[in-house]
Amino acid sequence: MLSDTDRKRHEHLTEGGKVTGFVVQYEIFIENKWMPVVRYDTAHGFAHKDLVNPDGSKEKILFGALDLNEALTVADKDINENWERYKDRYFRRLKR
Numbered sequence: 085m086l087s088d089t090d091r092k093r094h095e096h097l098t099e100g101g102k103v104t105g106f107v108v109q110y111e112i113f114i115e116n117k118w119m120p121v122v123r124y125d126t127a128h129g130f131a132h133k134d135l136v137n138p139d140g141s142k143e144k145i146l147f148g149a150l151d152l153n154e155a156l157t158v159a160d161k162d163i164n165e166n167w168e169r170y171k172d173r174y175f176r177r178l179k180r
Contacts, residue, residue: 089113090171092163096156103152106131108159110167112174122170124159131155133162135170138178 085091089112096106109123123134131152135143147155163170 086110086167090167091118092167094160103156106152106156106159108156108163110163110170112171119174121167121174122163124155124162126152126155131159133159135173138174 091111091113093107093109093111095108097104105126107123107125107127109125110121111118112121113119119138120134120136123136125132125134131147131150133145133147135145137143147158150158
C-alpha cells in the first residue's frame with residue numbers, strides 16, 4: 085500500500101535468475117473499486133508502459149533495448165517515485 089487509497093501491485097516470473105515476465109501496476113481506490121492508473125508489463129511479448137485514462141483507454145509507451153531485469157527495476161522505481169504525479173494526471177483527465 086502506498087496510502088489508504090493507493091497501491092502498487094508487483095508480480096514477476098523468473099527462470100534461472102532472469103526475469104521472464106512481469107506486471108507492476110499503480111492503482112487508486114475510487115468509487116468502491118481499484119482502478120489501474122499506470123501499468124508496466126510484458127503482456128505483448130515486450131516490456132512496455134500503459135498510462136490508463138479514466139475512460140479505460142491507454143497510451144502505450146515502449147521501452148528501448150532494456151532487458152526484462154532492467155525494465156522491471158525501472159518500472160518498480162518509477163511507480164515508487166512518481167505515483168502521486170500519475171494520480172494527479174488521472175484526476176485531471178477525470179474532470180474533463
